[in-house]
Amino acid sequence: KAGVTQTPRYLIKTRGQQVTLSCSPISGHRSVSWYQQTPGQGLQFLFEYFSETQRNKGNFPGRFSGRQFSNSRSEMNVSTLELGDSALYLCASSLGTATSTDTQYFGPGTRLTVL
């Protein structure tokens, strides 16, 4: 079974631009979560989607948004990029049952650099 895939793997943008990152979950998984990883703040939860609905949201500004499609693929968007948005963005998928004890499987991440 193919793992979680994220595209692109590397991205360079300039301040003020916007960016869209993509995540394809493992086949059959309905939950997709996004995390931001930086040296200073560590791993921080952004949001979780299940069956095209946002189920949980972390403490990030409204510039960070996401969506999930009917095939469970997910995208996240960051508008008006700031230098501090430079990070590794990780996507994780799981089966996503409501009282879940599933394992989350992480993708390799997208490394975003904002200049």
Next chain:
Amino acid sequence: AQSVTQLDSQVPVFEEAPVELRCNYSSSVSVYLFWYVQYPNQGLQLLLKYLSGSTLVKGINGFEAEFNKSQTSFHLRKPSVHISDTAEYFCAVSNYGGSQGNLIFGKGTKLSVKP
């Protein structure tokens, strides 16, 4: 609110020596507990998880962890490490009975195994 503290940011150890990576958590509700490993330029991989039952949990690659409710700890151990165990290790919690899409991570411990 929940939080996770990994007491050591870096742990150097010689090959074939035992290692313990410490993790303490804070939560007003019951939690699930996890240890993930991240190799350079890769995503996170689940080592083991505690959901319920036996407090000693065995994971992949010879790792194990013990849940201690009274001390709110979930320390990771391996009796004999290999060079290939060099990586960053993250402890994480999520709400018992809630969605696992929202993991709260510690800051990570970099394990460096020397020959």
